[in-house]
Amino acid sequence: xxxxxxxxxxxxxxxxxxxxxxxxxxxxxxxxxxxxxxxxxxxxxxxxxxxxxxxxxxxxxxxxxxxxxxxxxxxxxxxxxxxxxxxxxxxxxxxxxxxxxxxxxxxxxxxxxxxxxxxxxxxxxxxxxxxxxxxxxxxxxxxxxxxxxxxxxxxxxxxxxxxxxxxxxxxxxxxxxxxxxxxxxxxxxxxxxxxxxxxxxxxxxxxxxxxxxxxxxxxxxxxxxxxxxxxxxxxxxxxxxxxxxxxxxxxxxxxxxxxxxxxxxxxxxxxxxxxxxxxxxxxxxxxxxxxxxxxxxxxxxxxxxxxxxxxxxxxxxxxxxxxxxxxxxxxxxxxx
Numbered sequence: 609x610x611x612x613x614x615x616x617x618x619x620x621x622x623x624x625x626x627x628x629x630x631x632x633x634x635x636x637x638x639x640x641x642x643x644x645x646x647x648x649x650x651x652x653x654x655x656x657x658x659x660x661x662x663x664x665x666x667x668x669x670x671x672x673x674x675x676x677x678x679x680x681x682x683x684x685x686x687x688x689x690x691x692x693x694x695x696x697x698x699x700x701x702x703x704x705x706x707x708x709x710x711x712x713x714x715x716x717x718x719x720x721x722x723x724x725x726x727x728x729x730x731x732x733x734x735x736x737x738x739x740x741x742x743x744x745x746x747x748x749x750x751x752x753x754x755x756x757x758x759x760x761x762x763x764x765x766x767x768x769x770x771x772x773x774x775x776x777x778x779x780x781x782x783x784x785x786x787x788x789x790x791x792x793x794x795x796x797x798x799x800x801x802x803x804x805x806x807x808x809x810x811x812x813x814x815x816x817x818x819x820x821x822x823x824x825x826x827x828x829x830x831x832x833x834x835x836x837x838x839x840x841x842x843x844x845x846x847x848x849x850x851x852x853x854x855x856x857x858x859x860x861x862x863x864x865x866x867x868x869x870x871x872x873x874x875x876x877x878x879x880x881x882x883x884x885x886x887x888x889x890x891x892x893x894x895x896x897x898x899x900x901x902x903x904x905x906x907x908x909x910x911x912x913x914x915x916x917x918x919x920x921x922x923x924x925x926x927x928x929x930x931x932x933x934x935x936x937x938x939x940x941x942x943x944x
Contacts, residue, residue, distance in 0.1 A: 624675070625675065625678070625783075625786075628675070629787075629875075629876065629877075632876035632877075632942070632943075632944070633876060635942065636817075636818055636876060636933075636942075639932070639933075639936070640817075640818060643929060643932065651932050651935070652931055652932060652935045655931050655935065656931075657927040657928070657930050657931045657934070658812065658813075658814070658815075658930075658931070658934050659814050659815075659816065659829055659927060659930040659931075659934070660814075660829065660927075661812060662803055662811070662812060662882075662884045663803070663805075663811050663812060663884060664803070664811060664812030664813070665811060665812060666811070667805050667807065667809035667810065667811055668809060668810050668811075669809060669810065670802065670804060670808060670809060670810040670881065671810075672777055672778055672802075672878065676777060676778040676779040676877075676878075677778045677779055678779070683786070683789060684789060685713070685714065685715055685782070685785040685786065685789055686715065686764070686765040686766050686785055686788050686789055687715035687716075687717060687763070687764040687765050687766065688713060688715060688716050688717070688764045688765075688766040688767070688768065688781060688784070688785060688836070689717045689718075689719070689759070689762030689763060689764030689766070689767050689768075690708065690716060690717070690718050690719070690764075690767075690768050690769065690770055691719045691720075691721060691755055691758030691759055691762065691767075691768075691769040691770075692704060692705075692708075692718075692719070692720050692721070692758075692769065692770050692771070692772050693721050693722075693723065693751050693754035693755050693758060693769065693771065693772065694720065694721070694722050694723070694725060694729055694754075694771075694772035695722065695723035695724065695725055695729075695754075695772075696725045696726060696727045696729060697725070697727075697729060697771075697772035697773050698725065698727040698728035698729040698731070698732050699727070699728070700772060700773040700806075700883060700885075701729055701732045701733065701772050701773075702732050702735070702736075703775060703808060704770065704771075704772050704773065704774060704775060705720075705732070705733070705736045705739070706736075707775040707776045707777070707881075708739070708770070708776055709736065709739050710778065711776060711778075711779070711780065711781040711782070713781035713782060713785065715764070715785070716764075716781065717741045717761075717762060717763060717764050718739055718740055718741055719740070719741060719742040719743070719744075719758040719759075719761045719762060720733055720740050720742070720743045720744075720758075721744055721748075721754045721755065721757050721758035722743075722744065722745040722746075722754075723745075723746070723747060723748045723754050724745060724746065724747040724748075725745070729772075730745065741761070742758075742761040744757065744758075744761075749851060750851065750854050751854070751857065752849040752850060752851040752852075752853060752854075752857045753851045755769050755849055755857075756848050756849055756851065759842075759847070764839065765788075765838065765839055766784065766785065766788055766836055766837070766838060766839070767836070767837055767838075767839055767842055768835060768836040768837070769832075770833055770880070771832070771833065773883040773885065774832075774833040774880060774881060774882055774883055775804070775833070775880060775881040775883070776833070776879070776880055776881075777802065777878050777879055777880055777881060780799075780834075780877075780879040780880065783875065783877055783879070784797060784836045784875070784879065787873070787875060788836075788838070791873070793871055794838075794871050794872075794873050795837060795838050795840070795841040795865065795870035795871045795872070796835070796836070796837045796838075796841065796862075796865055796870050796871070796872045796873070797835075797836050797837075797872070797873050797874070797875050798819075798830050798831060798834045798835045798836070798872075798874055798875070798879070799816075799831070799834040799874065799875040799876075799877045799878060799879035799880070800813065800814060800815050800816055800831070800834070800876075800877065800878040800879065800944060801813065801814040801816075801831035801833070801834060801878065801879075801880060801881070801882050802814075802878055802880070802881040802882070803881070803882050803883075803884055804881045804882070804883050804884070805883070805884055805885065806883065806884075806885040806886075808883075810881075811884065813878070813934075813937075814829070814831060815930065815933045815934040815937045815942075815944070816829060816830075816831075816874055816930060816933065817874070817926065817929040817930050817932075817933050818874050819872040819873060819874045820926050820929075821866055821872065822922075823922065823923065823925075823926040824859075824862055824863055824866055824909075825863075825906065825909040825910065825922060826906065826918075826919050826922030826923050827919070827922075827923050827926075828856075828858060828859035828862060829926070829930070830858070830862055831879075831880060831882060832858045832882075833879070833880030833881065833882055834878075834879035834880040835858070835862075837865065837870070841865055841868060841870045844868045845861075845864040845865065845867075845868050846864075849861055853901055854897060854898075854901070855895075855897060855898040855901050855902075856898070856901035856902055856904075856905055859902070859905055860905060863905065863908075863909060876942075876944055877944055878944060906919065
């Protein structure tokens with residue numbers, strides 16, 4: 609016998625989630641229109657951007673709005689293939705896997721691709737064996753090759769990868785799947801980022817303005833752990849990450865999506881948490897190789913020599929917009 613009270617409650621929750629998203633998009637459209645007038649001074653003139661800053665404040669407990677757990681769509685959802693590449697990340701892997709398990713997404717295909725860990729990684733993975741559709745351990749040449757090998761097992765309509773020290777936030781997969789289901793013309797989505805430390809405490813948030821295609825030529829502020837894309841655009845770019853890159857593989861992927869004509873949307877929602885710790889690869893981003901890779905991508909997109917002033921100018925307006933969005937979020941005007 610159907611419990612109509614429960615069905616009515618579920619419908620109300622879905623309607624509430626959809627309306628919240630619609631209202632946020634409308635609110636942002638109005639804000640973009642205001643910022644596009646070019647009138648000076650900009651709001652919050654002189655305030656330094658938080659975007660790109662990993663440690664913004666002392667650690668505090670990570671808390672997300674209650675509606676994140678209930679923002680689930682009741683209609684048909686696309687299948688999602690998620691790959692986690694890992695190498696000796698055992699101390700964080702359980703939290704990562706748990707964040708995926710808690711999604712309870714009905715059409716999830718989850719693949720763990722290990723590069724030959726010698727720590728507790730395989731033991732941790734064994735505890736989550738029932739949720740893994742594929743698990744492989746083999747030496748690789750780096751993260752890009754590990755991810756490509758993981759995607760060789762993937763069949764989902766939507767694709768993504770989640771590093772072994774990062775997290776999906778509550779309800780992320782349902783929010784992403786529902787948006788793709790309702791917007792068949794969109795190829796790529798991503799969202800806002802929470803930054804956490806080695807203990808899982810929050811140390812910052814990245815609030816991004818709506819997607820800006822041209823700024824990708826100068827910098828990559830798309831939070832990788834929040835990035836999802838359709839299989840069709842993946843196949844258009846050759847179905848592979850560039851294995852010659854060790855640091856800028858995420859940025860290169862976005863640029864190739866853009867070149868293929870992908871339609872991008874930044875969802876008005878926090879989707880993932882990026883973990884900052886001393887042993888991660890991102891902590892070495894000032895290395896010679898990372899700098900060289902970033903410069904190579906900028907040269908490729910510019911089609912000729914560039915200067916530091918070119919880069920600064922190319923990023924300036926996007927960073928100023930991000931500051932406005934960040935401050936309005938922290939003031940409670942934008943309720944993500």
